[in-house]
Amino acid sequence: IQLRNDLQCKSFQWYIENIYPEVEIPDNLAEGYVKNNASNYCLDFPFDASNSKNKLLVYSCHYMGGNQFLEFSKSSRIQRNGRCLEYTPDNELIFTFCNNQISQSWTYNVTTHQLYHAATSQCISYKLNAFLRPEAPLMEACDETSEKQKWNFEYFHAEKLTEIA
Numbered sequence: 001i002q003l004r005n006d007l008q009c010k011s012f013q014w015y016i017e018n019i020y021p022e023v024e025i026p027d028n029l030a031e032g033y034v035k036n037n038a039s040n041y042c043l044d045f046p047f048d049a050s051n052s053k054n055k056l057l058v059y060s061c062h063y064m065g066g067n068q069f070l071e072f073s074k075s076s077r078i079q080r081n082g083r084c085l086e087y088t089p090d091n092e093l094i095f096t097f098c099n100n101q102i103s104q105s106w107t108y109n110v111t112t113h114q115l116y117h118a119a120t121s122q123c124i125s126y127k128l129n130a131f132l133r134p135e136a137p138l139m140e141a142c143d144e145t146s147e148k149q150k151w152n153f154e155y156f157h158a159e160k161l162t163e164i165a
């Protein structure tokens with residue numbers, strides 16, 4: 001502490017505010033895996049060559065982070081690795097570079113556990129194929145009784161909701 005005082009060191013907060021103000025410090029409402037209430041399926045985003053279109057997927061939960069670690073920011077974005085979830089005009093859920101477009105704006109209803117897309121008034125869901133495995137997630141009309149629309153974040157910081165209300 002004495003050395004820091006002798007050198008007149010500034011705080012990290014000073015550094016962020018004065019030297020590197022463009023850095024975005026995570027201040028998430030939620031993060032971790034996003035698991036469906038009625039199944040052992042999680043939202044998944046493999047950020048590699050096997051997913052060249054950067055699509056959001058639904059896979060069995062492995063609880064190891066990685067592809068299944070997502071963040072829900074105070075700015076209403078679902079993001080991973082500097083990319084944000086966007087619902088495209090082609091009806092695809094993809095991760096693309098973050099911007100302030102409404103196509104990347106989401107709401108998480110803490111009562112119904114639905115991920116609601118602001119621009120389309122639809123919710124993230126999924127369907128099962130003939131082998132009872134999940135197919136790609138899809139958007140459909142929000143239905144509070146649909147178990148396939150109920151998602152829980154591994155870590156949800158309810159105390160931060162008052163900060164943005």
